[in-house]
Amino acid sequence: MTKHKKTFTLIIVAVIFFMFSCKNEETAVSSDAKSEIAPTQQHPKLILTAQGVQAIRAQLGRIPIFDSSLQKVKEEIDAEIALGIEVPIPKDYSGGYTHVRHKRNWVVLQKAGLLYQILDDEKYAKYVKDMLMAYEELYKTLPLHPKTRSYARGKLFWQCLNDSNWLVYVSQAYDCIYNYLTEEERNTLETNLFRPFADHISVDSPQFYQRVHNHSTWGNAAVGMIGLVMNDQELIDRALYGIKDLKLDTKEKDDDGGFLNKDGKAGFLANIEEPFSPDGYYNEGPYYQRYAMYPFLVFAEGLLNVKPELNIFDYKEGVLLKSINALLNLSDADGEFFPLNDGQKGMSYYNSALVTAVNVSYYHGDQDAGLLSIAKQQDQVLLNDSGLAVALGIRDGKEKPFNKKSINLSDGPKGEQGGVAILRHEDIELVFKYAAQGSSHGHYDKLSYSLYEKGEEILQDYGLARFVNIEQKGGGNYLKENKTWAKQTIAHNTLTQNETSHFNGKYDIGSQHHSVLNYFSSDNENVQVASARETNAYPETEMLRTMAIIKDEDFEKPYLLDIMKVTSNKANQYDFPYYFFGQVIQTNFEYNTPEILKPLGTKNGYQHLFVEGIAKANDKNSKFTWMNNRKFYTLTTITDRKDDLLFTRIGANDPDFNLRRDPALLLRRKNAKGTTFVSVIEAHGSYSPISESAVNTKSNIKELKVVLDTAAYTAIQITDLKGNIKLFITANINTSKEEKHNLKINDKNYEWSGSYYFK
């Protein structure tokens, strides 16, 4: 279906072209669209096609967002050309001079190639040719990159991954000037540069290439794209299916602790098959999906154009396009991706990979008008066929808002390995993670969550411990604190038992398990619930977490009700942190602040937390109000006098100041077997430092109470300040939508259908 639409669009574009192309005739004739060559074998053919070039040239000057994107790229590349070509001998890690230069070159080459095609100005073709020849000169002399830290060293870069990045872009540049080059020049480049380059990152680096991992996706796409340009079926097959007849040791691990090749799968198709769930969730999370997205989509576009018979966008029921929708939904109100697993905060759909994703999704998908509004925010389009389609859509006023809704995304190749639930109402967003391990970039954070208000974090997920591409901080690579802190359970808003991380922090164990959905319900906008169970993180302990975003008319904003039911036969210590931001405004418990700050523990992340305040909890409810970004928030949690409350701050045992000094309130329950943590987080009020007015600074909850807690049901009573009483009952088992429930609490009968009751 998506293919039909695409064909239709092309026809329209072609018609428009013939209507308006008179004055461009000369230009058009000088292009490479020669009728005797099959369209799939004309150059360019990867992400920009010969037909696309004609359509674009016909529209230039009348497609504002395309025109301005083109103008920006032209200015950028003209400035680069003025500076001259630099192809230095490889030397540095990420962030260092040679790394940055070669990285810049791949961008410049790809863009210059596009400019040549669109503007039909030989200057760009010559520039690309000269630089490619300089690379040819250099590459044939190169040993392995001198820096030794990678499990798979590249030649231009310290890791094969970056070499692959280079080839994914540069194959596009080569495609664009293919017909500009003589056959001899092409032979030189292919023999001395592209073919050995493709071999180095594949057959010479199987530990990098022959696996299911975002690294390999780049490798596969790189080999495949240069294969498409060179029309080399062997490379194309190697890209699609992996290195023929190669089997790797399935026990070996990479730098990040991930298995190199656990079940022997490899190649681009396997890399689509494995990491994406049928809903399009990528198992490493949105930050890495964004990174992997680009090679997935540009290689897929190339395949569609050159090997249309593969129907690549229909592969696995159209999962590539579904994954773009999933990724856009995994962003907050500002378009920033939720930093699940190793995710760097601030990465957003303004990233250029998402320009590709949005353009490709619009063009090859069903022309969702919501995507146009994101493209407009991005304020740029691709300089190719799909970018043209988006530019035309925007020009013709077709855009609609992209409405992010509550969504439940399954994880696992077949969608049977837990998932991620996002509950949204008004400005409140809950991200509840009950997924599988998330490959080598996964964290030990079963049933963890983060909470947002209008793009701002209320309760944070720490993200990764890394300053990506900042050379002074460990070469821009993962810092040791990523393992000792960021991945550990205590770094997350979930339960840590006996000061050990889930699965003992062991990847081998974690990667065998996943949480299981109890139920998800977002039909009633005012009471949205996600509930999931984890039984393997602590073998003899079961955790069932039910999270509801409830909009009650007596409350200013939707609030979060969080029920964590823990079942265990042994007495354990449970730690339950809340990673808030900002300043302490009020507590209803008395705390002491130690004069000397000591770490909370010695391992599993505890060594990184300073204890700033110590309290015994209140009987019944403990309350804590804080202020951040000029808004107020209150936690109300059910406690008894045996519970401890600790104010902590990250930063202990951090000899290089690699960690942010962020605070938390930590609820500690000792010597408990089965226990249920019940909390409400309210967002309320505001403060203006301009008018100095403080509005609604206090919680609206008078009391939170468990009125029933059995294997089958947990019932929570919420009383507000005015005395209004609400009851929330969640079904812990038998949660199908049709299931009828009948329950007596304090001599009153409750009857309902479905997974929960709220009234």
Add this chain to the structure above:
Amino acid sequence: MTKHKKTFTLIIVAVIFFMFSCKNEETAVSSDAKSEIAPTQQHPKLILTAQGVQAIRAQLGRIPIFDSSLQKVKEEIDAEIALGIEVPIPKDYSGGYTHVRHKRNWVVLQKAGLLYQILDDEKYAKYVKDMLMAYEELYKTLPLHPKTRSYARGKLFWQCLNDSNWLVYVSQAYDCIYNYLTEEERNTLETNLFRPFADHISVDSPQFYQRVHNHSTWGNAAVGMIGLVMNDQELIDRALYGIKDLKLDTKEKDDDGGFLNKDGKAGFLANIEEPFSPDGYYNEGPYYQRYAMYPFLVFAEGLLNVKPELNIFDYKEGVLLKSINALLNLSDADGEFFPLNDGQKGMSYYNSALVTAVNVSYYHGDQDAGLLSIAKQQDQVLLNDSGLAVALGIRDGKEKPFNKKSINLSDGPKGEQGGVAILRHEDIELVFKYAAQGSSHGHYDKLSYSLYEKGEEILQDYGLARFVNIEQKGGGNYLKENKTWAKQTIAHNTLTQNETSHFNGKYDIGSQHHSVLNYFSSDNENVQVASARETNAYPETEMLRTMAIIKDEDFEKPYLLDIMKVTSNKANQYDFPYYFFGQVIQTNFEYNTPEILKPLGTKNGYQHLFVEGIAKANDKNSKFTWMNNRKFYTLTTITDRKDDLLFTRIGANDPDFNLRRDPALLLRRKNAKGTTFVSVIEAHGSYSPISESAVNTKSNIKELKVVLDTAAYTAIQITDLKGNIKLFITANINTSKEEKHNLKINDKNYEWSGSYYFK
């Protein structure tokens, strides 16, 4: 001169009125502009005049920003009227219910009065009358406010200050409905409410009223404005000159430690005379100027309208209007005021007092088109004569950008008590404070500074320790940490000697002294310098600080060169902190991070600093690079191996979490007599979490070196990475612009005129 222009404007407005007022004739007739009454005795007459009402009515619907301001006020007041009148018995501190309600009422009354005049709708007059009558009923029954914390308790509020706020606003409401009321009604209100109200805040509370202080300014204006409405010369005189024949004990102090009445001055004119310097700098700093501004300006407007013979806007050479310009220049790129002394961060020229200031300054000043651009940003105007003038100016497209330039503002009634220098170039702003104590809200921060980039703090001034109007935090009042931390010298980017604050932290001593300007030069945009001397903060030690903002073409952005020359006969310990924000990126010195955090000291603010890192400085230059808000900064400072470098963090001994956990790097030089601290702060580069590109992450300075340091001159050599060498020589004495200098350094002769040399 300003008066003439004003008269001229009024004539124009009147002409326009007669040209367009036909359809408003009925309305105009029903207004209170009766010809037999002198214009100065018609009502309204304070900030809205009878003529103004006519001019406004004639323009309604054709003055966009006025129309929208009116619409907003109308909606706000209509909603309030619908809710009904509430005049509760006073009970609470700031932030509490009765406080908030009475505060809201004064706003509502004032606005409803304006609506009655402008819209000529009796509904508003009746509402004002009914609420005033309710206040009359209540007020005559009231004892002192039950809360006892204030040195001058009010009746409606816990402090006379807020009672005065109330009367400043409510006198305007009374003025607006004066003619609507019967004489009997006016008698009732004046006898039972206004007169005793004015007496309570003045003759009954002389410790509040009879002094030079922002509190008294409110009191004076309150008494004066109701006096103007009631045409009561005794009250007007009491407002202008203070309580007749009253002398207070000059030794007594208020809650904040300020003298109640040190030299016996009092009244509105003394309150203009004393706190404003001839340049319009207000001695308590911009945060309190903003607060005091409103009563100064509205009472002045009232005086101008009712007592034009006083020429109030020409008083002290027009200092009131000059002060508005000074205040606007004391804001950063976002319009937020520099938090000198007790200043709350985030307060800005969007505050409603600044709407008044900008409108008044435009109307009564020389119609500076730059003010219109600020008014446009504020997106509202006053609903009175001056607001009309601004609205007409904006409508007629007269606005120009308000360009903030480098400025040197003297402090002290005669401009002879130091000052504040602001150096601006491109996005960099330096705020260098060499002022007097700043009254009771002053900090012990001689020669301190803060540094901004495009409205963001690079090196911060902590501001105050207070959550204004947030009841849960100490009733919204000053916290004890304001004294123990925020006011102390170590909380500022300046020199602390032997772990004691300037003037031993004693207000009595501090308020006798001020720093002295050495020189100020902003003629050459690329080399702007401010230099000042402090000899009293530590009696046997002299500090001479010279700060230059230098734009060198070999550097990406302007940098700060900071030379603090200390002269002393005794060996002392000097602490020199840098209150940066964000994350440590790199140092060129090795540091240890203690596993346990301890406070740096036991008193004078040191008890609030945790030590997070300890280092011995490098020989020659110590360097520290950090990242904040996606930008990089580097400190390069001249050190030797005896110097200590400490990473600190605020928050020790803070039992209620009242302080922000902000970091600093502290340079400590022990056992030194005379010594010169020389540092450069560079802003450079950027980081994008979206493209993950890190640009220009490193300092451009290779070496910083003192090549000469005598009583007369200090010469600093700056070598950049490319080896370019620049020399900065500052004259420590004889700094007149005309002075010729001739100096030999390393056998080379330097000759120049003026205070500094740079090449």
